[in-house]
Amino acid sequence: MTEIIDDGGTASAARARIGDAVRARLDRNPLVSRIDSPRLEIYGRQAFLTPEECAGLRALIDSDARPSTLFSGSANAEYRTSHSCNLSPWDPLVEAITGRICALTGLPPENGETLQGQRYTEGQEYKVHCDYFPVTASYWPAMLKSGGQRTWTAMIYLSPVESGGETHFPHCEFMIPPAEGMILIWNNLDREGAPNLNSLHAARPVTSGTKYVVTKWFRERRWAP
Numbered sequence: 183m184t185e186i187i188d189d190g191g192t193a194s195a196a197r198a199r200i201g202d203a204v205r206a207r208l209d210r211n212p213l214v215s216r217i218d219s220p221r222l223e224i225y226g227r228q229a230f231l232t233p234e235e236c237a238g239l240r241a242l243i244d245s246d247a248r249p250s251t252l253f254s255g256s257a258n259a260e261y262r263t264s265h266s267c268n269l270s271p272w273d274p275l276v277e278a279i280t281g282r283i284c285a286l287t288g289l290p291p292e293n294g295e296t297l298q299g300q301r302y303t304e305g306q307e308y309k310v311h312c313d314y315f316p317v318t319a320s321y322w323p324a325m326l327k328s329g330g331q332r333t334w335t336a337m338i339y340l341s342p343v344e345s346g347g348e349t350h351f352p353h354c355e356f357m358i359p360p361a362e363g364m365i366l367i368w369n370n371l372d373r374e375g376a377p378n379l380n381s382l383h384a385a386r387p388v389t390s391g392t393k394y395v396v397t398k399w400f401r402e403r404r405w406a407p
């Protein structure tokens with residue numbers, strides 16, 4: 183019997199290569215800017231989606247959103263107070279936008295989890311967390327089989343927010359205010375392919391207005407839930 187090596191928490195040449203390829207591709211794109219941070223690889227592109235596309239995705243989220251759960255499956259009233267939903271990959275708008283995220287990053291569509299929509303009304307937030315999986319978590323063995331560690335996150339803001347709702351990276355000492363249509367792309371792993379603690383982030387509480395986002399998390403291998 184071959185034993186599966188539980189290496190999602192360590193450096194890995196395969197994961198480092200994914201980082202290298204995405205970095206090279208984004209660095210070459212004149213529409214994409216690297217956000218200056220020594221501790222985290224993070225990029226942004228304004229107006230990745232048109233206002234009409236943002237409105238279309240907001241309508242899909244409004245039609246299906248329910249109270250968010252945490253990855254562990256527990257509904258946590260305190261920690262992630264937004265509403266969220268998985269967007270159907272067969273919806274033509276979702277399909278088109280997913281294709282564009284993959285073209286932008288060069289990441290294979292089959293490694294991407296289902297596009298998730300999220301809505302935060304006033305007072306709602308998603309407290310500090312990492313998108314990569316802790317290998318000590320009870321759900322890690324299942325994640326290892328379903329595509330392994332998460333690598334890059336792509337997130338698109340779908341609405342302007344009057345105040346609050348910034349995406350805050352506390353170890354990097356910056357936060358990004360939502361701008362309708364803007365995509366943020368960050369590497370949850372470091373250059374060696376190990377989880378990067380500095381990718382810790384939070385969605386700060388919305389203080390006025392409503393915030394909508396879609397998030398796509400990519401795995402190191404084909405996602406097979």
Ligand SMILES: O=C(O)CCC(=O)C(=O)O
Pocket residue numbers: 300308313337347348349350383384385386395397
């Ligand atoms: O809404 C945000 O600004 C962050 C969302 C987030 O962290 C996530 O979906 O993993």
Ligand SMILES: [Fe+2]
Pocket residue numbers: 311312313383
């Ligand atoms: Fe996150």
